[in-house]
Amino acid sequence: MTASATGRLVKDGLYEQFARVGKAVAHPKRIELLDLLCQGERSVEVLADAAAMTVVNTSAHLRVLRESRLVATRREGTRVFYRLADDAVCEFFFSLRDLAGDRYAEVDRIVRDFFEARDELEPVNRDELLSRAGDGGVIVLDVRPREEYEAGHIQGAISIPLADLKGRMASLPREAEIVAYCRGPYCVLAPQALELLRRRGFTARRLEDGFPEWRRAGLPIVIGEDPSSDRHPDPTTEVTGS
Amino acid sequence: MTASATGRLVKDGLYEQFARVGKAVAHPKRIELLDLLCQGERSVEVLADAAAMTVVNTSAHLRVLRESRLVATRREGTRVFYRLADDAVCEFFFSLRDLAGDRYAEVDRIVRDFFEARDELEPVNRDELLSRAGDGGVIVLDVRPREEYEAGHIQGAISIPLADLKGRMASLPREAEIVAYCRGPYCVLAPQALELLRRRGFTARRLEDGFPEWRRAGLPIVIGEDPSSDRHPDPTTEVTGS
């Protein structure tokens, strides 16, 4: 075999491997699943619900992701939990998401139409939130589903899932500034929370990105349940931002 | 419309956009084209030849890349030149390539079978090459095609395309150490050059990655032709590594 024929075989083999990653992210629902898995481990059922797909369809997409080795599984009783196979997968998702944000005016338009209409004030960046987190006047609000909060949240944040926010707003102090965060810069949860809070007269802003970016930056996180959780009422706990 | 229905519309729209990038890199030949374009601008014809495809097929793949806005075009006479739409696309390619390298043992196996068999000595990293580049005992050899060299090369490198190497080895000093580089860590050109050089008794190593990584690291590069080029013989120029 000639040297150039060998070279072509090697190239074809390598690019074939690279394309396995590409094929894995060639469907919007699989990207959505990766985004969700960047938050933490999830069962098929929960993923199906979050991504608005049937369980069977979700399972098929997860299978593609698993065969491309971007995700791994763990069985616990009758449930199968999926997780990212490596932190590098989350990094790759960020890279893809940010490239799309850079290149496509459509992303910018969607962001403007949806997000900016709900941002009364400029979003808060990570450094600003970190420097103000301890001063007591800021309440950091995690509006993701409870299970995502428990899988990991910003240190000092309290958990009020968006679905519960309407009923629990009364427990928030009116004089404090609220900073809400969710899954990332394109997640709809925090903007929707801002809309509710603003209507009731709260001063609310959102963190410009979400929990995965905070964790990636090496900033303080806590794993476990919210001390103010009303699932296990306990008179010694109180709502606090620090 | 309910808030959650709006949220689903926004999510679907955003993930659809993200998937445009994914679909663009879902075919090995398109990834190969992106890799080539990371070296610099190229015409359809040259790309077709380099990727071992027909011009028509290459044009179709380039169209997909252009429609996903990862590449841009420029017409010059009868030729159309393609280039990356942004440096961020090169970064994204690196991210995808490195993830595949991390996750797939297959990549490692191909690298071992092909590359390590040709590496008599350990590859040189960028810092090591930079610190030794000026000491005269090292010849930095760019074995990519001439046009890629002229589009940008490592400062001090001389251009001997792999195809010309056999005939031009005699002009290389036997006592110097040669460091060959090409398009990147998975490019076959430098390993094939090492094999030729080693057989003739030269001490040759390769740079562990290629020109795009060197440029990305902000290290010194030069654009233009090789002063030792034999296309325009000139008695005042000489082969030198500095």
Place this chain on the structure above:
DNA sequence: CTTCTGTTCTATAGATTTATAGAATATGAT
């Protein structure tokens, strides 16, 4: 103008991917 070259467009057949339905499997509870 015509001709030539490089590139893109159009049509098409074959291959691959996707969503869905129904069956099968695995685990835990009874």
Place this chain on the structure above:
DNA sequence: ATCATATTCTATAAATCTATAGAACAGAAG
């Protein structure tokens, strides 16, 4: 053991993607 639940497997039709061939188009040269 049987039943219930969660997930995966199998089959299939629809949709999408790919490679190829031939036509069409744009610019350069005569």
